[in-house]
Amino acid sequence: xxxxxxxxxxxxxxxxxxxxxxxxxxxxxxxxxxxxxxxxxxxxxxxxxxxxxxxxxxxxxxxxxxxxxxxxxxxxxxxxxxxxxxxxxxxxxxxxxxxxxxxxxxxxxxxxxxxxxxxxxxxxxxxxxxxxxxxxxxxxxxxxxxxxxxxxxxxxxxxxxxxxxxxxxxxxxxxxxxxxxxxxxxxxxxxxxxxxxxxxxxxxxxxxxxxxxxxxxxxxxxxxxxxxxxxxxxxxxxxxxxxxxxxxxxxxxxxxxxxxxxxxxxxxxxxxxxxxxxxxxxxxxxxxxxxxxxxxxxxxxxxxxxxxxxxxxxxxxxxxxxxxxxxxxxxxxxxxxxxxxxxxxxxxxxxxxxxxxx
Amino acid sequence: xxxxxxxxxxxxxxxxxxxxxxxxxxxxxxxxxxxxxxxxxxxxxxxxxxxxxxxxxxxxxxxxxxxxxxxxxxxxxxxxxxxxxxxxxxxxxxxxxxxxxxxxxxxxxxxxxxxxxxxxxxxxxxxxxxxxxxxxxxxxxxxxxxxxxxxxxxxxxxxxxxxxxxxxxxxxxxxxxxxxxxxxxxxxxxxxxxxxxxxxxxxxxxxxxxxxxxxxxxxxxxxxxxxxxxxxxxxxxxxxxxxxxxxxxxxxxxxxxxxxxxxxxxxxxxxxxxxxxxxxxxxxxxxxxxxxxxxxxxxxxxxxxxxxxxxxxxxxxxxxxxxxxxxxxxxxxxxxxxxxxxxxxxxxxxxxxxxxxx
Numbered sequence: 001x002x003x004x005x006x007x008x009x010x011x012x013x014x015x016x017x018x019x020x021x022x023x024x025x026x027x028x029x030x031x032x033x034x035x036x037x038x039x040x041x042x043x044x045x046x047x048x049x050x051x052x053x054x055x056x057x058x059x060x061x062x063x064x065x066x067x068x069x070x071x072x073x074x075x076x077x078x079x080x081x082x083x084x085x086x087x088x089x090x091x092x093x094x095x096x097x098x099x100x101x102x103x104x105x106x107x108x109x110x111x112x113x114x115x116x117x118x119x120x121x122x123x124x125x126x127x128x129x130x131x132x133x134x135x136x137x138x139x140x141x142x143x144x145x146x147x148x149x150x151x152x153x154x155x156x157x158x159x160x161x162x163x164x165x166x167x168x169x170x171x172x173x174x175x176x177x178x179x180x181x182x183x184x185x186x187x188x189x190x191x192x193x194x195x196x197x198x199x200x201x202x203x204x205x206x207x208x209x210x211x212x213x214x215x216x217x218x219x220x221x222x223x224x225x226x227x228x229x230x231x232x233x234x235x236x237x238x239x240x241x242x243x244x245x246x247x248x249x250x251x252x253x254x255x256x257x258x259x260x261x262x263x264x265x266x267x268x269x270x271x272x273x274x275x276x277x278x279x280x281x282x283x284x285x286x287x288x289x290x291x292x293x294x295x296x297x298x299x300x301x302x303x304x305x306x307x308x309x310x311x312x313x314x315x316x317x318x319x320x321x322x323x324x325x326x327x328x329x330x331x332x333x334x335x336x337x338x339x340x341x342x343x344x345x346x347x348x349x350x351x352x353x354x355x356x357x358x
Numbered sequence: 359x360x361x362x363x364x365x366x367x368x369x370x371x372x373x374x375x376x377x378x379x380x381x382x383x384x385x386x387x388x389x390x391x392x393x394x395x396x397x398x399x400x401x402x403x404x405x406x407x408x409x410x411x412x413x414x415x416x417x418x419x420x421x422x423x424x425x426x427x428x429x430x431x432x433x434x435x436x437x438x439x440x441x442x443x444x445x446x447x448x449x450x451x452x453x454x455x456x457x458x459x460x461x462x463x464x465x466x467x468x469x470x471x472x473x474x475x476x477x478x479x480x481x482x483x484x485x486x487x488x489x490x491x492x493x494x495x496x497x498x499x500x501x502x503x504x505x506x507x508x509x510x511x512x513x514x515x516x517x518x519x520x521x522x523x524x525x526x527x528x529x530x531x532x533x534x535x536x537x538x539x540x541x542x543x544x545x546x547x548x549x550x551x552x553x554x555x556x557x558x559x560x561x562x563x564x565x566x567x568x569x570x571x572x573x574x575x576x577x578x579x580x581x582x583x584x585x586x587x588x589x590x591x592x593x594x595x596x597x598x599x600x601x602x603x604x605x606x607x608x609x610x611x612x613x614x615x616x617x618x619x620x621x622x623x624x625x626x627x628x629x630x631x632x633x634x635x636x637x638x639x640x641x642x643x644x645x646x647x648x649x650x651x652x653x654x655x656x657x658x659x660x661x662x663x664x665x666x667x668x669x670x671x672x673x674x675x676x677x678x679x680x681x682x683x684x685x686x687x688x689x690x691x692x693x694x695x696x697x698x699x700x701x702x703x704x705x706x707x708x709x710x711x712x713x714x715x716x
Contacts, residue, residue, distance in 0.1 A: 083509070117511075145441060154472070
């Protein structure tokens with residue numbers, strides 16, 4: 001498939017551009033009736049991505065706001081920093097914020113924009129695989145607090161999203177693999193053929209076509225349920241266990257912590273196991289196929305029995321829960337999901353044990 | 359008019375109850391499918407208002423979150439405090455936050471709720487005249503930052519508002535006068551008969567009927583323009599100059615600063631003068647009538663010539679402006695307004711001089 005044929009994907013009131021995206025960004029900026037432009041980057045995207053954008057934006061003046069890179073920067077303190085810069089630079093209600101970066105930049109920038117003067121326009125230029133396939137649709141903005149991911153945020157749609165494959169070439173392979181986990185999840189929950197295609201593709205740099213398929217799948221789910229009342233919970237597959245493992249790693253691994261995708265891969269293994277255990281329909285052989293692909297791509301992470309209770313506590317704090325139960329999205333088969341599965345603490349412990357014994 | 363005849367006022371997706379309101383609150387709480395309740399108060403409403411609510415809520419358990427009182431507490435730090443309490447108390451997406459207090463509590467509580475887990479339900483129980491007539495409709499939530507009022511916030515509607523006159527009896531008269539300024543504004547911008555009625559009423563504790571008329575006027579304007587693109591700017595009458603004076607007083611008056619209403623009364627005088635000056639239609643005699651009523655009710659505040667430049671700077675930072683202009687809402691006559699009047703710095707200085715010379 002020629003990428004020139006990839007049409008913009010229509011999400012909730014805005015387009016996701018995958019073809020000639022930086023020129024589309026320039027068009028957008030030129031056609032919008034904006035008083036000022038702001039670009040939000042992190043220390044890496046300033047170096048690796050901003051020059052490509054600047055090349056296109058010739059003659060346009062803007063103010064740059066840069067934050068430090070990494071999930072540990074997705075905090076209210078950095079958000080306050082962005083708000084104060086917007087104030088100091090004289091942003092008004094007709095200003096546009098252009099978020100250039102991974103999920104931390106697009107989530108935090110989206111939250112800052114959606115709450116500045118009760119909401120100014122923003123667009124996202126996701127620069128990682130993860131943010132291209134995950135943060136590009138859905139309208140979720142947010143920051144972390146007290147080690148709980150995205151606990152503070154809004155549902156606010158960007159005015160457009162621009163996906164440029166060139167940015168992926170600057171990423172370390174571990175970062176690419178992190179995003180790939182969400183692509184694999186899209187296959188597992190919604191499209192067995194896509195899962196097969198991913199298994200058999202060269203994934204060192206995912207093609208724009210594969211990225212587009214992921215965006216289409218996520219977009220279809222999001223449009224059917226913008227505020228996560230039902231269908232959208234499909235996207236939580238792997239995330240109940242995965243978020244807990246990710247948070248634990250962020251808090252405890254001093255040297256190097258798990259990436260989002262590495263944690264979600266662990267979560268998908270545990271929750272695929274729970275699917276079989278709780279007879280949702282997933283077969284043993286589908287479980288084995290899932291485990292085989294994920295363990296081939298992602299390194300084994302050591303989880304000690306003594307850590308299980310702390311992980312369970314984190315799962316209880318997950319914002320997806322209601323009351324005192326722990327809520328999971330499981331698989332009925334590869335390509336179909338089942339939401340609102342209540343899992344007991346024992347079952348979740350057992351699933352961690354299964355992973356640990358692989 | 360018997361208050362029993364005051365029907366709930368329908369705002370954007372929710373009702374404002376003015377009759378038997380605390381029982382209506384109990385009905386709401388009982389009928390909603392909520393997992394937990396939280397009540398947000400300030401140090402005064404905990405003492406003066408919470409007992410009346412507790413009396414009705416017999417047998418219901420809830421967690422109390424209390425913040426300090428005063429506009430200087432409408433900050434991100436207090437908001438973070440509320441978020442962290444919600445986390446610690448285990449609030450989930452089906453939790454309800456009941457904001458009991460003046461505008462600081464309802465604005466800050468509304469912002470905290472609208473961003474916690476990307477939005478949980480909240481209801482407002484405004485306990486001051488100002489919050490009953492101003493914050494009860496409009497869906498504006500927010501906090502101040504860097505001395506700029508409501509610079510961070512969202513447009514989010516509460517699920518209901520409960521107005522109880524009994525709370526007003528606990529207020530100092532200066533606090534009642536503060537709210538009255540907004541009621542007078544409603545008359546000036548939208549209803550000459552209501553302005554006349556207010557002029558001739560005993561305003562020591564405004565009647566529920568007068569409060570209801572104000573809510574009806576504000577509600578009509580808000581419904582016609584929920585996100586402040588046009589008509590809603592009518593409500594900004596007196597607020598361009600007023601907000602600047604209020605902010606200046608908050609930052610500089612060490613002993614006792616102006617109330618919101620006192621500042622808005624000054625703003626209304628200046629902006630009524632600007633209306634005549636800029637020939638919007640307001641007559642000299644209407645200006646004199648306005649000034650006479652406002653100076654009778656509100657004490658004179660000294661504004662030195664040397665302060666004018668700082669006030670103008672604050673007006674420039676007002677979030678209502680676009681680009682480098684200063685935007686005012688003026689009066690065409692008592693009872694009608696004119697939005698988007700661009701005022702020069704000189705004109706605004708002159709209007710302050712007019713006030714100072716009264």
